[in-house]
Amino acid sequence: MSCKDKKEVALLPQDKTPKNILFIAVDDLRPELNFYGANHIQSPNLDKLANESLVFNRAYCNVPVCGASRASLLKGVRPTRHRFINYKTRADVDAPDAISLPNLLQQNGYTTISNGKIYHYNNDDSLAWHNNWFPKGNIRDYQLEKNIVENQGAGQANGGAVSHEMAQVHDTAYFDGKIAQKGIADLRELKQKKEPFFLALGFMKPHLPFNAPKKYWDLYDRNSIELPESYIQPKSTPRKAFHNFGELRQYNNVPKKGDITDALAKELIHGYYACVSYVDAQIGLVLDELKRLELEDDTIVILWGDHGWNLGDHKLWCKHVTFETALRTPLIIKVPGKTKGQKTDAITEYIDIYPTLTELVGIKAPETVEGKSFVPILNGKTSKKDWAVSKFKDAVTLIKGDLFYTEWTxxxxxxxxxxLFDHKTDPLELENLAEKPDYQETVKVLAKELRENWGKDFLAKN
Incomplete structure (x- = not known):
């Protein structure tokens, strides 16, 4: 069925009114948060939400690049060698016959609203939304005129990777503050309607550049920031596993090649922390309004980062690799009456989100959806699925238990x-075991399982 086909998809029988869904996406958010065992980033609102949610300790994106990850998640369809490739991916081009999650909900009586960055392109899957909004401004969100001029429009990023641009700028000067306020205004309108809603808020930070109001930078002491323990590129790891982090090198304070200085590395880490605290504050405003409007008892809240992010890990920055730092993501879901701060180590893929949400609200997922609902985990049962598959370009990774196995094909x-890495003994992924004689039988088994699980269309050209 085409996404433009308006044929109704039947509701499943249910005993109660469909619940609303507040769908929060955060760009480039690592699971480096207090409820994942870290204790150095101040994110009180995310911490509070986690305490009311089910927290997934082992959630993985299916492709570590924004446009492709979002399209795959919202269509519920796996990436292949020729589908969902890079940040320019369009869901309506790569998977035109798969009904997206918002489109399905719209067809079943939901008011669907997209604010901020949900798909990479604001006009992607346009028929799925009753309202689709993005804040005005230069795409790098600079405020200083010098940086705006140096940015040269949406295609350039010369203004600098890190900058707290003004001494005292209000939170709403930047996109995420505007997105939060638009979300709050929408909640107030939706409160007056009888229809259930799917309100998607796509926050931009901590995506580069790391510009956030100065007060969030002031939460951290640069002198106490250390480089990651994995700040090394071992010789046993294939050179193809590394990249030149070209996304970062677009900025005029970053050298075009070679290692960056330790001082700049620490400044980038500082900026990342500041941006996480900034976006945390904006999300907190939305969640506070949800509670004030007495909507939270009838609203599922799900929060996810579109992929991981290298913050100096393996001397890398940004995403675009299949190390765990780029694949593992924050994922938390609050379901009224079910969740209260539980945690699960069940391996979960992002294509599992679509069938989970449809099951929770009593709508049958289309046959195109390839994920597996994690509602049984919400109900306290043990997941029978112990693997996930992620890919980027030629690299495709099977995550099976503690083993991370990647092939370039x-x-x-x-x-x-x-x-091949064994996280039991090597959680930082510093010793590649794939070519060691003792692991050849393991490699053979994992190679077979990878092909069994990467999807029936993985090698198809169309």
């Missing part, structure tokens, strides 16, 4: 490079 599926 050709169009015919034949591997030309391998990488």
């Amino acid at each position: 050709k169009d015919d599926g034949v591997a030309y490079e391998r990488m």
Whole structure:
């Protein structure tokens, strides 16, 4: 069925009114948060939400790049060698016959609203939304005129990777403050309607550049920031596993090649922390309003980051690799009457989000959806699924228990490079085991399971 086909999809029988869904996406958010065992980023609102939610300790995106990850998640369809490739991915081009989650909900009586960055392109999957809004301004969200001029429009990023641009700028000067206020205004309107709603808020930070109001920078002491323990690129790891972090090098305070200085590395880490605290404050405003309007008891809240992010890990920055730092993501879901701060180690993929939400609100997921609902986990049961598959370009990774196995494959599926880490003994992924004699039988088994689980269309050209 085409996403433009308005044929109704039947509701499943249910005993209660469909619940609202507040769908919060955060760009480039790592699971480096207090409820994941870290204790150095101040994010009190996310911490509070986690204490009311089910927290997934082992959630993984299916592709570590924004446009492709979002399209895959919202369509419920796996990436392949030729589908959902990079940040320019459009869901309505790559998977035109798969009904997106918001489109399905709209067809079943939901008011659907997209604010901020949900898809990479604001006009992607346009028929799925009753209202689709993005704040005005230069895409890098600079406030200083010098930076705006140096930015040269949406395609350039010369203004600098890190900057607290003004001494005292209000939170609403930046996109995320505007997105929060638009979300709050929408909640007030939706409160007056009888229809259930799917309100999607796509927050931009902590995406580069790390510009946030000065008060959030002031929460952290640069002198106490340390480089990650994994600030190394071991010789046993294939060189193809690393990249030149070109996304970061667009900025005029970052050298075009080679390692960056330790001072700049710490400034980037500082800026990342500040941006997480900034977006945390904006999300807190929305959640406070949800409570004030007495909507929270009838609203599912799900929060996710579109992929992980390297913050100096393996001397890398940004995403675009298949190390765990780029694949593992924050994922928390608050379901009224079900969640209260539980945590699960069940391996979960982002394509599992779509069928979970539809099951929770009593709508049958389309046959195109490839994920597996994690509602049984919400009900306290043990998940039978112990694997996930992620890919980026030629690299495709099977996550199976504590093992992270990656193959770089050709169009015919034949591997030309391998990488294997055992997180029981090597959680930082510093020793590639794939070529060691003692692991050849393990590699053979994992290679077979990878092909069994990467999806029936993985090698298809269309």
